[in-house]
Amino acid sequence: MLQFILKRLGLAILVALTVSFISFSLLFLAGDPAAALAGETASGEDIEAIRVLYGFDRPMLVQYGEWLWSAVRGNFGESYYFKLPVSSLIAERLSVTMMLGVCGITFALLMAVPLGVLAAMRPNSIIDRIALFLSVAGQALPSFWFGLILIVVFAIQLRWLPVSGAATWAHFVMPTIVLGYYAMPAIMRLTRAGMLEVLSSDYIRTARAKGASELRVMFRHALRNAIIPVVSLAAVQMGFMLGGSIVVESIFALHGAGYLAWESIARNDLPTVQALILIFSMFYIVFNFLADVLNAWLDPRMRSS
């Protein structure tokens, strides 16, 4: 098990380095950062001055090494737009996004896994149909539209929930539903398919032959095996939620990291964009690593391979 974890960790670090280099260089390929920084009216000399001031004239590898070293220590430089340290800017926004992501994936899993299990227990039953309907609806409804419907019904008509902001937990209810509902269909279908496959396997018959109760068969024997691919999917979805919650953050005016990324790209705020890309990728890598470890714990065959 330890060997497996170390191997995966090494791999994760390698991927992280590659991703960080790509994110660093992509922004250079996108255009001349000094020119962008100086603005449209700047003269050639001004641009050169800025180039030297910010160190863009040095070899790229040196710049990358320097940037990475300070990034590791939590220093991402200063935002071109806000004139504030990027790290403090992000820290504040990230807590909102993290909160939203964790709530979103939890909501998605709490909906999708039980529904998937129930649907698999009784294929083609009413429950299966309802689950299918919910999942098709989840994929067909655009997030912004679904979000607006929720706002109209629960915030404006019923006045149960605040329209926007991030001050209390109540502000997170609707964004969580919208974000989680988007991730639900894929998880539900994978759970259902996995359960159906596992339930037809010989070891489930063995469990029944021992006199295990239906609940025990479903959860201890079947779900334990069927959940393995779901763990990987949930990790990917979680990474996606952190980086891709821009729509939800804008609808509900939650000033999170996704919204910040969108703003910073529009403003060509290079250090902020780089830092966000790096952080989002790191989250993605960390979640996948954790999913691998969790899977290895769930599936003994994975540990020894």
Place this chain on the structure above:
Amino acid sequence: MTDTFLDVKGLTIDIPVGGGTLHAVRGIDFELKRGEVLCIVGESGSGKSLTSLALMGLLGRRIKVRAERMDFDGTALLDASPRQMRSLRGARMSMIFQEPMTSLNPAYTIGDQLMEAMLLHRDVSRAEARARAVDLLEKVGITAAASRLGQYPHQLSGGLRQRVMIAMALMCGPELIIADEPTTALDVTIQAQILRLLVDLVREMGMAMILITHDLGVVARVADKVAVMYAGELVETGLAADVFRAPMHPYTRGLLRCIPQPGKSRRGEPLGTIRGIVPSLVGEVSGCVFRTRCDEAVAACRGTIPQHWPGDGHAFRCVHASGARIAEQEGA
């Protein structure tokens, strides 16, 4: 101790399929006394697995099981509640399946899976269940038994896994063991060894067993009773000694001709086989199902087939009351 404790009469299993109903098992009868070994023989598809799964109550709700009587020690299995069935399964009757490679849960250790039935059914501590597991693993011939408890199924060979399955079925000391071709999926070199082990354990513990096997040599050695199944019917049943000495049904005789006899058959000589294929059992089935392959078939085989009792407990279904010997006379 010698009373009948498993009594099956008119067991019928219907499976809805695309084009109608598959009458997979049609009205079979058998009985078992405590400590007896009943061997069910018959080619694949004759309904042996369905019959054993029906006894265990393990057929899904899609498959319709009916019977005049299916009693296990006074309990009508078909009327029992799911809870009652669960309290029998794994405790008083247990089953060993054909596929050792896939019959163990890949996510749990051998120890967990061995102890499960005992912890479910008996009021014992984990330590006691563990001790029993180690004891049984040793009994089924697994070395370093205690250290195996922490291993996972994928770390064991097929033969070892089937030994584990046997130990698992014995954990609660059941009164009835159903073993459905327990060695068919194994390497030929260890088949005989594992079967012998199973039979010895069953005899030693005084359990009754229903053993489904293709190996007529094994049947001759271990069976008290034999039931011959063909295409969902029990064509002949009786004490093993009677059936082997005087097989009455043409199908039984065909099967017995198929065993290679040491010394009698020369090397390279093809084994006796029964010609033809099994008819479809979807839709109405009437007359003798074996008639299309039978050398002794006559017009009457399309009608109702009578049952004959040539001896005590020996029964067969055929239009030829004394077991026609036409083929043998011709051959003689």
